Amino acid sequence: xxxxxxxxxxxxxxxxxxxxxxxxxxxxxxxxxxxxxxxxxxxxxxxxxxxxxxxxxxxxxxxxxxxxxxxxxxxxxxxxxxxxxxxxxxxxxxxxxxxxxxxxxxxxxxxxxxxxxxxxxxxxxxxxxxxxxxxxxxxxxxxxxxxxxxxxxxxxxxxxxxxxxxxxxxxxxxxxxxxxxxxxxxxxxxxxxxxxxxxxxxxxxxxxxxxxxxxxxxxxxxxxxxxxxxxxxxxxxxxxxxxxxxxxxxxxxxxxxxxxxxxxxxxxxxxxxxxxxxxxxxxxxxxxxxxxxxxxxxxxxxxxxxxxxxxxxxxxxxxxxxxxxxxxxxxxxxxxxxxxxxxxxxxxxxxxxxxxxxxxxxxxxxxxxxxxxxxxxxxxxxxxxxxxxxxxxxxxxxxxxxxxxxxxxxxxxxxxxxxxxxxxxxxxxxxxxxxxxxxxxxxxxxxxxxxxxxxxxxxxxxxxxxxxxxxxxxxxxxxxxxxxxxxxx
Amino acid sequence: xxxxxxxxxxxxxxxxxxxxxxxxxxxxxxxxxxxxxxxxxxxxxxxxxxxxxxxxxxxxxxxxxxxxxxxxxxxxxxxxxxxxxxxxxxxxxxxxxxxxxxxxxxxxxxxxxxxxxxxxxxxxxxxxxxxxxxxxxxxxxxxxxxxxxxxxxxxxxxxxxxxxxxxxxxxxxxxxxxxxxxxxxxxxxxxxxxxxxxxxxxxxxxxxxxxxxxxxxxxxxxxxxxxxxxxxxxxxxxxxxxxxxxxxxxxxxxxxxxxxxxxxxxxxxxxxxxxxxxxxxxxxxxxxxxxxxxxxxxxxxxxxxxxxxxxxxxxxxxxxxxxxxxxxxxxxxxxxxxxxxxxxxxxxxxxxxxxxxxxxxxxxxxxxxxxxxxxxxxxxxxxxxxxxxxxxxxxxxxxxxxxxxxxxxxxxxxxxxxxxxxxxxxxxxxxxxxxxxxxxxxxxxxxxxxxxxxxxxxxxxxxxxxxxxxxxxxxxxxxxxxxxxxxxxxxxx
Numbered sequence: 001x002x003x004x005x006x007x008x009x010x011x012x013x014x015x016x017x018x019x020x021x022x023x024x025x026x027x028x029x030x031x032x033x034x035x036x037x038x039x040x041x042x043x044x045x046x047x048x049x050x051x052x053x054x055x056x057x058x059x060x061x062x063x064x065x066x067x068x069x070x071x072x073x074x075x076x077x078x079x080x081x082x083x084x085x086x087x088x089x090x091x092x093x094x095x096x097x098x099x100x101x102x103x104x105x106x107x108x109x110x111x112x113x114x115x116x117x118x119x120x121x122x123x124x125x126x127x128x129x130x131x132x133x134x135x136x137x138x139x140x141x142x143x144x145x146x147x148x149x150x151x152x153x154x155x156x157x158x159x160x161x162x163x164x165x166x167x168x169x170x171x172x173x174x175x176x177x178x179x180x181x182x183x184x185x186x187x188x189x190x191x192x193x194x195x196x197x198x199x200x201x202x203x204x205x206x207x208x209x210x211x212x213x214x215x216x217x218x219x220x221x222x223x224x225x226x227x228x229x230x231x232x233x234x235x236x237x238x239x240x241x242x243x244x245x246x247x248x249x250x251x252x253x254x255x256x257x258x259x260x261x262x263x264x265x266x267x268x269x270x271x272x273x274x275x276x277x278x279x280x281x282x283x284x285x286x287x288x289x290x291x292x293x294x295x296x297x298x299x300x301x302x303x304x305x306x307x308x309x310x311x312x313x314x315x316x317x318x319x320x321x322x323x324x325x326x327x328x329x330x331x332x333x334x335x336x337x338x339x340x341x342x343x344x345x346x347x348x349x350x351x352x353x354x355x356x357x358x359x360x361x362x363x364x365x366x367x368x369x370x371x372x373x374x375x376x377x378x379x380x381x382x383x384x385x386x387x388x389x390x391x392x393x394x395x396x397x398x399x400x401x402x403x404x405x406x407x408x409x410x411x412x413x414x415x416x417x418x419x420x421x422x423x424x425x426x427x428x429x430x431x432x433x434x435x436x437x438x439x440x441x442x443x444x445x446x447x448x449x450x451x452x453x454x455x456x457x458x459x460x461x462x463x464x465x466x467x468x469x470x471x472x473x474x475x476x477x478x479x480x481x482x483x484x485x486x487x488x489x
Numbered sequence: 490x491x492x493x494x495x496x497x498x499x500x501x502x503x504x505x506x507x508x509x510x511x512x513x514x515x516x517x518x519x520x521x522x523x524x525x526x527x528x529x530x531x532x533x534x535x536x537x538x539x540x541x542x543x544x545x546x547x548x549x550x551x552x553x554x555x556x557x558x559x560x561x562x563x564x565x566x567x568x569x570x571x572x573x574x575x576x577x578x579x580x581x582x583x584x585x586x587x588x589x590x591x592x593x594x595x596x597x598x599x600x601x602x603x604x605x606x607x608x609x610x611x612x613x614x615x616x617x618x619x620x621x622x623x624x625x626x627x628x629x630x631x632x633x634x635x636x637x638x639x640x641x642x643x644x645x646x647x648x649x650x651x652x653x654x655x656x657x658x659x660x661x662x663x664x665x666x667x668x669x670x671x672x673x674x675x676x677x678x679x680x681x682x683x684x685x686x687x688x689x690x691x692x693x694x695x696x697x698x699x700x701x702x703x704x705x706x707x708x709x710x711x712x713x714x715x716x717x718x719x720x721x722x723x724x725x726x727x728x729x730x731x732x733x734x735x736x737x738x739x740x741x742x743x744x745x746x747x748x749x750x751x752x753x754x755x756x757x758x759x760x761x762x763x764x765x766x767x768x769x770x771x772x773x774x775x776x777x778x779x780x781x782x783x784x785x786x787x788x789x790x791x792x793x794x795x796x797x798x799x800x801x802x803x804x805x806x807x808x809x810x811x812x813x814x815x816x817x818x819x820x821x822x823x824x825x826x827x828x829x830x831x832x833x834x835x836x837x838x839x840x841x842x843x844x845x846x847x848x849x850x851x852x853x854x855x856x857x858x859x860x861x862x863x864x865x866x867x868x869x870x871x872x873x874x875x876x877x878x879x880x881x882x883x884x885x886x887x888x889x890x891x892x893x894x895x896x897x898x899x900x901x902x903x904x905x906x907x908x909x910x911x912x913x914x915x916x917x918x919x920x921x922x923x924x925x926x927x928x929x930x931x932x933x934x935x936x937x938x939x940x941x942x943x944x945x946x947x948x949x950x951x952x953x954x955x956x957x958x959x960x961x962x963x964x965x966x967x968x969x970x971x972x973x974x975x976x977x978x979x980x981x982x
Binding site (some may be wrong): 064072373375388393394395399400404406407410411415418419422423425426429430436437440441459474475476482 | 559562600603625628629630632633636639640643644650655658659662666669670673677704845
């Protein structure tokens with residue numbers, strides 16, 4: 001057997017991030033005195049550098065390398081860029097929060113980089129093993145980050161819960177993968193697709209495998225009935241970490257859903273679509289109903305996130321109707337647009353929670369937003385924009401996300417599904433409106449002015465405004481998602 | 490002048506002006522916010538005047554059309570235009586906004602800039618609703634207008650404002666989200682187009698028509714509001730600040746009725762015809778039953794709110810008889826109701842500012858201390874009751890005439906409004922204004938100042954002008970209404 005040197009070029013960004021993670025580790029070990037700021041600066045520089053490399057190596061073609069285990073395509077590149085962005089924003093929002101709690105240790109930034117690397121590998125995987133490897137890399141980093149506040153029993157408990165359930169999910173996923181491998185004889189997505197296409201695979205084994213894969217994915221996406229960890233982890237983790245879990249990993253989860261289900265198991269679309277339909281409806285219903293009862297804003301956002309992911313799945317499940325693949329592109333790009341919009345909104349929402357927290361005080365309850373309009377009209381307006389956007393009220397991006405997904409659902413002929421989804425959105429509107437109510441209609445209990453570093457204020461404002469501006473002009477992002485998928489599928 | 494994008498100006502001047510007021514005005518600098526808001530609203534009204542002056546009354550086509558791609562991915566366009574049906578509402582809305590800004594001048598002392606900005610932004614959004622010719626654009630304006638009104642009721646409203654604000658928002662949202670599904674369905678049926686004018690031409694089967702009709706019905710019936718989905722309105726009116734009530738009654742209620750005439754009737758004509766008996770029945774219930782409900786109210790604002798529902802019942806009645814006189818009468822009634830109900834709420838606001846009570850029982854003998862006010866209030870009360878010579882009479886008379894033509898008994902039931910309307914309005918007027926001075930608070934009332942006089946005076950002029958000579962209003966809508974009815978008469982099956 002002769003060894004062929006693989007083409008490293010398409011994986012330049014991943015390699016860069018891996019090297020920089022090691023550099024960060026070494027540099028902060030030797031330069032202890034400035035370790036904390038150095039780690040932060042290096043992490044941000046890595047993300048920016050990776051973005052440049054990704055843009056530079058992006059060519060719109062589909063390139064396979066590392067014995068077809070690695071795929072570089074436009075969808076992956078776009079998602080990677082968004083992941084860098086989400087992680088960078090997450091680090092920026094979280095830094096002062098972590099510093100106040102003495103948690104801004106270099107390891108945190110190192111873990112964030114490793115998590116990013118894991119997500120990048122997930123996004124660019126063309127093989128069950130690379131996918132699994134990336135997933136575990138991301139998950140293990142996140143488990144450690146959730147437990148980063150070592151003194152807090154709640155965050156340790158959250159980390160344990162996350163770890164145990166996450167490991168279970170990985171097990172399910174792995175088991176499903178092994179069955180698919182057994183049925184098709186391939187771990188590579190295109191190989192699997194071909195084997196199924198030529199009907200070389202045993203259908204029963206294949207479907208069993210699919211069920212396990214779906215369960216594993218559902219765990220990672222955090223959709224009902226595999227959502228139990230989501231509220232506890234969101235609440236238990238330090239808010240800066242919650243932000244990390246809530247944002248970028250959703251993009252990576254979208255990517256692996258696409259890779260597994262569309263690139264690999266597209267022939268089974270009708271089967272996984274009906275499973276997704278159950279997951280989506282259950283998530284939208286339960287997420288919205290449970291969010292109403294929450295008084296803790298992190299928990300509320302957790303349940304609302306469950307509902308949002310359910311909405312995103314609506315896009316994924318509208319691709320194939322009675323064997324007609326006409327709508328697939330439209331449906332998947334609407335799901336991708338939804339995921340991107342959700343990440344943008346969720347960053348701003350948790351950014352606001354972080355903004356209101358300060359040393360020795362966690363702004364965890366919805367009540368902590370009381371009278372924000374009097375304390376800071378500007379940030380109250382930002383939060384209002386985000387809340388209305390999440391509720392799906394125009395002119396904000398959340399409306400167009402819902403709009404494009406519903407359009408795909410109606411095009412696929414699932415009118416009843418669209419009606420269920422919109423009725424649940426009304427219920428969802430209630431708890432978003434409650435946050436607005438608390439900010440605008442109530443008197444503040446806490447009249448302390450808002451202290452935050454200038455960079456956080458600027459970025460958070462930009463983030464809130466982006467939710468509004470992209471709502472006025474959604475065309476660019478929408479067609480970018482569509483174009484990326486056209487070039488990749 | 491026609492080269493100017495007048496409709497865009499009518500939409501965006503108030504919105505951008507509102508943002509400017511937000512940016513420059515703080516609570517410490519309330520006078521600046523007020524003057525700036527007044528300037529913006531006056532300019533916003535001024536740009537709508539050419540819409541009327543340059544309007545070609547002979548044509549039923551859309552005029553002042555603006556067209557630009559907005560979201561090509563879904564073929565959504567920034568498509569604006571007005572015809573004889575919608576142009577008057579743009580003017581009405583911009584006019585009422587000026588009144589509201591002036592009316593809130595002194596009363597609002599808390600968060601002035603935000604108050605003014607909310608009204609300006611809402612005014613721009615409302616103009617957008619009336620001039621949008623693209624389904625998504627319409628929907629976007631329609632929903633976005635909930636936000637400012639939610640905030641207005643919730644921030645500056647009465648003691649039960651939170652409940653009222655939520656009820657208002659959620660009620661309206663249920664309806665409009667179902668409409669969104671219908672809009673998306675029409676998009677598919679029309680072969681990938683959101684153009685409302687194109688939807689008018691799309692053939693649809695009866696089942697599809699019925700479902701779409703119901704989706705639109707729920708959205709618009711809540712807005713109108715029609716019996717039995719009217720319950721949010723009295724709550725919202727009672728809790729809203731005066732300006733909020735004025736905009737709600739004068740403009741927001743018109744959105745539902747406008748929706749019927751722009752969407753339901755021309756897009757699904759067969760379903761509209763099939764369900765017309767139901768719509769007429771609901772309208773008559775609103776007229777008669779809600780008229781009785783209004784009679785027993787003890788709260789002035791609630792009474793006017795119920796009378797609004799009854800008057801809007803007349804509007805839907807006029808629409809669903811499918812004849813030109815009825816539809817034109819309904820449109821006239823809508824505009825007249827805009828002036829009259831707005832004025833009535835302003836009158837109650839004048840009293841409330843002084844007495845902080847809306848209870849009829851707390852008043853009596855107001856005419857002794859506020860003669861000028863009493864005169865204005867008298868005029869508007871009479872207009873509300875439908876006295877000939879005021880605008881209230883014209884629309885009701887036209888609709889009743891049309892009803893006689895359509896079915897005598899419907900006309901007979903509808904005509905009870907002339908008695909009921911007079912009964913509840915004038916009885917309230919009598920209890921509040923005449924009689925002995927009820928208590929020392931009433932004895933100390935001050936008559937209206939110049940600013941209030943100006944606002945009520947302007948509205949009184951409109952009410953009288955429209956009552957004496959409605960031709961300028963009907964002339965504008967004539968061609969469009971005829972075209973609409975011609976279109977509706979052709980089956981789509």
